[in-house]
Amino acid sequence: MSSSSKKFTIAVEGNIGSGKSSVLAHLANSSLCDIVAEPIDSWTNLNGHNILAMLYDDPQRWGFAFQANAQMTLAKLHAQPTKAPVKVMERSIYSARHCFVENLYRSKILQGVEYEILKDWFQLLISNGSCHLDLIIYLRATPETCLQRIHARKRSEEESISLDYLQKLHECHEEWLINRHNTNLSIPILVVDANQTKERVYNDTNTHVENLVSY
DSSP: OOOOOOOEEEEEEESTTSSHHHHHHHHTTSTTEEEEOOOHHHHHOBTTBOHHHHHHHOHHHHHHHHHHHHHHHHHHHHHOOOSSSEEEEESOHHHIIIIIIHHHHHTTOSOHHHHHHHHHHHHHHHTTSTTOOSEEEEEEOOHHHHHHHHHHHOOGGGTTOOHHHHHHHHHHHIIIIIIOTTOOOOSOEEEEETTSOHHHHHHHHHHHHHHHHOO
């Protein structure tokens, strides 16, 4: 193990239902990792407003407001200091921009001017280096697998999620992390087959987290 005091930041990315929460819960058992979960509490209770549920209920009305808030809350988590060698984030400001904002725009839920505002807001938030990542772990699962897992966990906010929606998000993740279209992203990416058993997914992620801090 290196004696360096360097800190590393990893983002665990993937579609809804790909297994991110399970991977983070597993990595939480390691003394190497400080787990930073997606700020669901902030999204379901913004001074009494459940903007996540509002987004799913009426995306045309609340898509821009939700994504503006999501980018801000995720930027705060990026800047949050850690004492552990590795900060492990559940999603990042980059997937908010390249997957969720992009999908809303392609689906004609975001207006052109809203899309441009969110793009500029994203560039401002990442401009000072506070949103740096050392590695992205992409949990790559089929939309069908994701939908099965969503149905199994029965979260009330996710009841309206369809296979078509998951397929569109999958395409955005593939373009961003596999094809690297129009992102100028130089962050190393580990692609993990998230259709396989949890044990194999855990083994793949464990190995690479340990390798990141070992020399």
